[in-house]
Amino acid sequence: MQVTAAVARAPGTDFTLETVELEEPRADEILVRIAAVGVCHTDLVAREGAMPFSMPAVLGHEGAGVVERVGSAVTKVVAGDRVALTFRSCGQCDRCNSGDPAYCYAMPALNYIGMRPDGTKALKQGDEAVSSNFFGQSSFATYALAYERNVIRIPDDIPFEIAAPFGCGVQTGAGGVMLALACPAGSTLLITGGGAVGLSAVMGAAIQGCATIIVVEPHAARRALATELGATHVIDPAAGPDLAAAVRAILPQGVDYAFDTTGRPDTLTAIMGALAPKGVLGIVGIPPAGTPLPGDLGTVLTFGQTVRGIIEGDSDPDVYLPELIAHWRAGRLPVDRLVKTFPFDQINAAIAAQHHGDCVKVVLTLP
Secondary structure, eight states: OEEEEEEEOSTTOOOEEEEEEEOOOOTTEEEEEEEEEEOOHHHHHHHTTOSSOOSSEEOOOOEEEEEEEEOTTOOSOOTTOEEEEOOOOOSSSHHHHTTOGGGOTTHHHHHTSSSOTTSOOSEEETTEEEBOOGGGTOOSBSEEEEEGGGEEEOOTTSOHHHHGGGGTHHHHHHHIIIIISOOOTTOEEEEEOOSHHHHHHHHHHHHHTOSEEEEEOSOHHHHHHHHHHTOSEEEOTTSSSOHHHHHHHHOTTOEEEEEESSOOHHHHHHHHTTEEEEEEEEEOSOOOTTOOOOSOHHHHHHHTOEEEEOSGGGOOHHHHHHHHHHHHHTTSSOGGGTEEEEEGGGHHHHHHHHHTTSOSEEEEEOO
């Protein structure tokens, strides 16, 4: 079928809206009419050429919409179901079987390489193949193909534009604090970066009952929003002392947990200077290639500190996304405060607005 997609033609260039041909769903595939799709930093990193697929490509991995058709082997959803799309996992390896699908052994092949695992691509223009299957969806398009492992049925009361970010950004931020770090009530937490993931972490920390929640963010509007969402302290990195000193002015013994959304080597190094004994740093920000682990090994050893990576908030989407939607419904996870919608055809203007700090979370809406 012919669909309209935002195509990445070359690293670093704007997306172009083009007509591409999408294959009919195979036996294990689900055709979804996309109603809304979030723009995540990972999409932009991928557009810069940081992932192992060729261009042209269709990205997008926070889709939400309505099931149009399903393949013969699909039993989880039927035509007409409202769904949110998330990352794909195999469902068969040890990690998936232990409830850790974010660390599926097949994660790269199923999410990052721009094709199905058998090497075929679901999109083309004439005789030219277009990289597809990004996070098992490629939802920067009017229609996308997904799979049982990465579709979640959503209730009628959650708008598509709110459900879409749950597929990656919200579950990464909230899950990073609630599941991966599992910050207990009364603990102290430093969050570096007040974008959609960082502010989702703030909301997750408030749900957990963290006693001190410190957010480091350069944009004043985002610092103000962080405070409204539950942060007890905010720091402008451009003002005053260095990060470690600023944190220790609030908590002289350092923080129990830190959650980095920036991936900046200098920020990661500074965070290590702000950790308390047995402090844990969780990293979700994408660092430059070749970035070493932060911190001095002797200090890490002496104080029993931990540095760990976190993918998708350690979420099992079938279990965790319904929990997050319940928190949203109860008013504990006001994702609505983060979202600004733009028409799909304004994708480049929307990305520029997000980059300039005019909004926190861009969600593109489709008719």
